[in-house]
Amino acid sequence: MKEFSFSTASLRVRGTIPGSDFRTSSMVTETTRTFGFFTRAVMRGAQAAAVRIAPERSRGRARPRRWRVLIIDEVRIPACSDISLRDRISTIIGLSRDVVKDVSVLRRSVDARKGKRPSFVYRVAVTLSDPALEERARGRGVRRVEGLPESWAIPDVSPGRPDIPVGIVGTGPAGLFAALVLLERGVPVVLFEMGKPVEERVRDVADFWRRGILREESNVQFGEGGAGTFSDGKLTTRIKAREREFVLSLFEKFAGREGLRVEAKPHVGTNRLRTFLLNARREIEERGGKFLFSSTVTDLTVEGGRVKSVRTSRGETVDVSALVVAPGNGARKTFSLLASRGIPLQPKPFAVGVRVEHPQDLIDRIQYGSFAGCGCLPPADYTVSVRTGAGDLYSFCMCPGGFVLLCPTGEGEVVVNGMSPSGRRTGFANSGFVIQVHPPPGSPWDYGIRFQESLERKAYSIAGETFALPASRVTDFVSGRPPRGELPPGRWAGPERVAVDLSPIFPPEMAEGLREGLSRVGKVLKGFVTEDATVYAVESRTSSPVRIVRGKDYASPAAENLYPAGEGAGYAGGITSSAVDGVRVAVAILRKFGG
Ligand SMILES: Cc1cc2nc3c(=O)[nH]c(=O)nc-3n(C[C@H](O)[C@H](O)[C@H](O)COP(=O)(O)OP(=O)(O)OC[C@H]3O[C@@H](n4cnc5c(N)ncnc54)[C@H](O)[C@@H]3O)c2cc1C
Known part of the structure; x- marks a missing residue:
């Protein structure tokens, strides 16, 4: 991992690349201090994204200040390599790394698509030490712009100061x-x-x-x-x-x-x-x-x-x-x-389903292949959607390195969801898997609430009329059989887990859709349907059933x-x-x- 640090009059950038701990920081110039805190925050954003260069001089008179930057839409750095961002930029634009003066990261993502080595993908704004070199900078996705678009700011409306709040x-x-x-x-x-x-x-x-x-x-x-x-x-x-x-x-x-x-x-x-x-x-x-x-x-x-x-x-x-x-x-x-x-x-469409938990290292292996465990990669996530007879089943609110949690709001209800701390280090990954419910035409406004409540009450009842997390091994759930033996290890927040058959919580067609869908997910994410994974129910508060x-x-x-x-x-x-x-x-x- 390489460290870099550079600064201009209005911008300081430092960080380590590649890796998940990239940091940027910027200083506030004198002119921005006179604005309110929002304006300052937004202006800092603009500064973090663009680099101000010194005004050009002609015949002793200063020309208006110009912000000139090169935008490179895609700079790829393979995971677990020691290629620096600056070196990669220099290769892309075909100029020496010494002329790359300032670099601001505008966007950063991890590309872990199947069959490829995982890589970090950056969109960057670059200034060169000599503006004359800008014309010579070539390469795919390289653009020259005069400054960056202005950030959104609260409109300058003067509403007066009403006495009543x-x-x-x-x-x-x-x-x-x-x-x-x-x-x-x-x-x-x-x-x-x-x-x-x-x-x-x-x-x-x-x-x-x-x-x-x-x-x-x-x-x-x-x-x-x-x-x-x-x-x-x-x-x-x-x-x-x-x-x-x-x-x-x-x-x-x-x-x-x-x-x-x-x-x-x-x-x-x-x-x-x-x-x-x-x-x-x-x-x-x-x-x-x-x-x-x-x-x-x-x-x-x-x-x-x-x-x-x-x-x-x-x-x-x-x-x-x-x-x-x-x-x-x-x-x-x-x-x-x-x-x-x-x-x-x-009433409006909403989605309900289950939450599935795996050991994080299994998800890392599925997503990163032989690069799983590489320290520079974050705990892997996934987004997946498959067809079922009950509608599309899709992953929702995936929490790498997180907990499954019990989160009802009323007595006699069981609801699950997921959370994770900033470090994402629990060793387990969980995600909702949900199917949309469309209220039939003419339904009353509270159709979805009644639907959610009926599932949540059944989940409570199946848990033994108590606040516990009803759960089953994924393999048992997709096979439609009652749970066998103990549940696999997991990280969850709630008084206890109980191993039960989850299917009766749902209307039969939906239960079938969830089983069918999860086994299809196992074909997309190889290893997903395993004895080591747990299904929890009911994931019912994914979106509002009301407008x-x-x-x-x-x-x-x-x-x-x-x-x-x-x-x-x-x-x-x-x-x-x-x-x-x-x-x-x-x-x-x-x-x-x-x-
Ligand atoms: C466990 C969990 C994990 C989630 N994880 C994520 C995530 O990682 N990322 C993400 O984008 N979204 C996540 N969500 C969804 C996200 O939390 C919501 O989309 C978001 O909070 C909605 O914001 P809101 O301001 O509309 O309402 P809410 O955040 O729900 O806030 C509404 C507030 O209104 C209060 N209230 C309601 N009625 C009254 C009343 N009559 N009088 C006074 N107060 C009232 C409630 O007490 C509540 O505090 C998660 C949700 C849950 C439950």
Whole structure:
């Protein structure tokens, strides 16, 4: 592994390559210090991606500053090789490594496609020591650009400073990012959270996993940070949103984890998410935002097509100028409250299934072949989709080096999911495998909730009417036979595992689809169906089964100042996309306030 370090007036880059521990850092120039913290964060992003070169001089007069860089879309470095990034760039552009002045990594991924040696793939921005050489730089995927596109920034809207705060229901990523954006433009906010601050919530969850005592308002899905707090902290998203970089820059800042923006699969881990939450809360409070924890919104007053106030479980009535509703996908009582107050909701497709766990070194061998165990490669993951008679079965929320966890929100339910710490070193990999459920035409808004509940209750019953993880060996599950002997070793969070036949949890056609699908996955990922792998059920909270209807202005058609946001509202699927949706909703509110 080679080390490098170089700097210019406005940029410092250092790191080790290849490997998963690449780091970038940048310094803030004097000019950027006058902006708010978001602007600074975004400008740092631009600096981390582009390199400023000294102004050219002609006849003693300075010409305007120009940012000139070479972009190379694909620089490949084979895993376990000692080729340096600079050497590889020099080969690609056909110029000596000595003229490669500065290198900024814009994107970094691992390519572990079958039949190929795994490699690190970089997109980079390069400056040369002599701009005259730029014309001579050749090679596939080499482009010359005048600076890089500007990063997204909060629109410059002046909404005034309303006396009455914007209420935000939920402190998951959607609610928190909405708050951060509104506060940046001086709009006061009050955040209502059913659960507890993260420090107390962590204790409640640990107690549940140890003793099976569930607190319905403070658990793996409810409390500060929302459902993502006990997650893998994967910040990957499939949405192509300009706000993504802005969101990741704040995760970098508050979680203390640089380089997320350049990772193709950014990951912070559950431990760093807690750091993120503490720092985000501090920032929100310093800017005048108010958190009301253990305060479930239990009622709304809607008059003349506007929300006037909300009532909380503590008996408080709080006036709001607008209400962001970001309740997450497990908040069934909140959906019922909205429906009872005439806020339109719709059923939407969702997915359910199982979670499968393997020893991590087995997944590494499947994915990396003879390079498994090579220290520079991260614990391997996979993404797979296969056809079944019950619809496509696809992997979901794959957690390398993680735990399978028990995460119900109500008595008499069993729900599983996965998480991992930042180091991903548990020695086990787990992933959801789910099939989409499409509500039949004309279904009531809560069709999906009823469907999820029926599976979760069966899982609880099959576990022996207790909070345990129902599980089976993969080989037994795909063969449709009851479990034999002890379960394989694994890493899980919950009071206990029980070996049971999981098929009766599901409608027969779906159980058949899961069995058929997993055995097909075994043909794509050779070795997947093994005596060493465990299936857990039921993976039922993968996405929201409900959409809280909103218009193009992001507001509910029934209340012009009620803004559904995030995953529970049906507009996102994951931490980053929920955060992006929170940002968009906040911008919509700013625009409305700003006229
Ligand atoms: C175990 C687990 C692991 C996951 N892993 C990942 C991952 O690695 N990567 C990823 O991208 N996604 C992951 N997800 C999904 C991700 O957590 C969600 O997509 C995301 O948190 C949704 O954000 P949100 O803000 O819309 O809602 P949530 O994060 O669910 O937050 C909603 C909040 O609203 C509160 N609330 C609800 N109703 C009320 C009310 N009436 N009054 C007051 N408060 C209320 C809830 O208590 C909750 O805290 C995981 C989910 C789980 C459960």
